[in-house]
Amino acid sequence: MKQDVAMDMISSREKTHSRKWSIRFSTGQAYLYLLPAFVVLGIFSYAPSIFVFYMSLFNWSFLSQGAQPFVGLTNYDYLWHSVAFWQALRVTLLYVVVSVPLHLVLALFLALCLMSGIRAKAFWRLAIFAPFITPLVATTAIWSLMFDNYHGLLNGMLHLFHLRSIDWLGDPHWTLFSIIIYTTWKSLGFSVVIFLSGLGNISPSLSEAARIDGANAWQILRYVTWPLLMPITLVVLLLSTIDAFKMFQPAFLLTGPAGGPGNVARTLGLYLFSEGFSNNPHDGRGAAISVLLFLLVFTISVAQLGLTQRRANPLY
């Protein structure tokens, strides 16, 4: 009898022990599933994001061997007093201020045009989306050919209409604008698709109800569709603003590392790239530019996300 009780106690203790263990194991297991992803992110996303701050305090150079001299905030001080940095900041802000609204308005307008009643909608959507999928290098090569001053397609067309030709990438007044033409062409389809999905989620019965109440097409758009679309609009705004702030591969491929004549298209991204990877690299300085770019993007994203939180559901 005693023995049985003892056996029972042991087995029940074993049971709870094993149960506890299995809970702990399943918790541990979750981390095991996350491990591969976080190892990669840790090495190539988190570590660099932290290390970039550290690097910016050194006179770092990939070419020099051995210890890198610590210089404190000298790199930031240098940037504060450098013409090139302020110009790059100005170029970046100009690019953001022009390209983002243009992008947003065109994408929304096209999505509204495509929304309903159009035949072969999938085909038009596919056509508008196609540039987004086409590789960057190939498309910038195509557009360089089109922008070419002598044999380019665009000047050829201007020539056909007896208009004066434009040196699209060579004339400093046009360089950044030409890049905006290219990036808008390249990425518009992505936002159109996102807007279309947002519009598709709005129940048609709402606009139908408004129509029955006597609202016209503009009023339906202004007072029904637009407020309901606000969360998606903010997503597109956030993504395209982040994209615009960090833009530099198109500028690099279309105008080279200097960013065209007089560096008119040298954005912050291109500036940090040319500082960090030139023949005489200033990687500490490049890291300092990276930090500033990072803080800029981060601040604006948080501000926009705050806006999203506040305005997410205006109707409910």
Place this chain on the structure above:
Amino acid sequence: MSVLPQSLSETGRRRFRWRSKHTQLVFRYIFVVFAALLAIFPLYWVVVLSLLSDHNAADVVPHFLPDWQWSNYARVWQLVPWLQYFLNSIFVTCCTVVLAVVTSLLAGYAFGTMKFPGRQVLFLLVLGLIMIPGEATLIPSYLITSLLGWIDTYQAQIIPFAVSISGMFLLRQFFLSLPPSLWEAAQLDGCTRLEFLWLVAAPLARPALAVVALQVFIGSWNAFLWPYLVTSSDAFRPVEVGLQAFVSGEGGNDPSGLAAAATFTTLPVLVIFLIAQRQFIEGISAGASKD
């Protein structure tokens, strides 16, 4: 309808509404077709240019119909080791797709179906990555890669892209929508978590997995900047970097040759996209509307 004069009769009003609806539709068609043509036209034109005769390619007046001079392709193919570039791209892209799908599947599964301390924090940590521009971490990432001794290797082009953040979101979203009773039933049958993932959850997630694979494929094939930085020899260079070298080298004074190279390097990704475009576009829509 507020612009309508009140004196209009009911039929007149109806006709006005009918007509304005139709003019609206006509304008919408015009804008859509115009936008679609603008989007497609450069792609069409580059194919035409790649098939123009030397004389027409150098013409100031634009040509919009091809001369079918296929020798442009043969000429360009000889100039640069394209085959090596293609093999490199194929290898890098395949490895990246497999690894990214596996890591995103495992992480998405954990975030979507398991409860563990720190789940929210870890997920926010992943979310925060959207706000860190990859460009801003270029210099330290390069440093880490060179410290690992990975400059001019395949792994330098594969491992940094072996996770797909958007894929993780998509799969997490999918697994969140999976009914918990499924896992409870499987548990009664003695299924472990891994078996459940392998036998039940992953097969159900196949459409989402296809979207992730496609996104990673296109991202990896189209990648330029990072491979451009970390490769220096033809042995490891992918197609896009090879194309860029060609553009700034031999191709610079050869518009039709450049157009031919741009065409045949883009063809694989465009074909794959056309085959799977519906899933791809819908995957983007799903990702956007659920975040």
